[in-house]
Amino acid sequence: MSEELRKKAAEMLLNGATLLSEPCPYCNGVRVMKEGQALCTKCGRTPEKRKIVTEENEEKNEKPLNKILEKKLEALSKELEQEMDHDKQQSILKSINLLLEMIEKVKKQ
Ligand SMILES: [Zn+2]
Incomplete structure (x- = not known):
């Protein structure tokens, strides 16, 4: 270099x-x-420019899914805050965990 x-x-x-x-x-x-x-x-x-343009497009395509996942996560957090039933809290926490995993995967792509 x-x-x-x-x-x-x-x-x-x-x-x-x-x-x-x-x-x-x-x-x-x-x-x-x-x-x-x-x-x-x-x-x-x-x-060459062509390759860079493709990379940028892919990045743009990833964003809506990420947005959806993040909105879901927000909704689940609110649900968890208001939920008093322990069993339901557990299932909400499981969903949150799965969502976080998904968000990580989407970001790594
Ligand atoms: Zn080189």
Whole structure:
């Protein structure tokens, strides 16, 4: 990694860039991405735009499901707060656990 690239990558990360899980298609180096711009920290190349657009679209598609899950979680929390029956509390807690697992999975995708 050249000094200039290292500086640029560090600067991007400080400004909210994320590390890409997919390695650079040219050299398998680690890439950072910010605002649709991916930079390889090893060779300094930016991969073709088409690929980045696809990644962004996938991210957008994930959001509605996440929103639904989070709304459900909110509703369940309120339900739990008002529920006095212990058996029902247990089943609400189980549902909350499942929801949290789902949210984790969606975020990791
Ligand atoms: Zn590279």
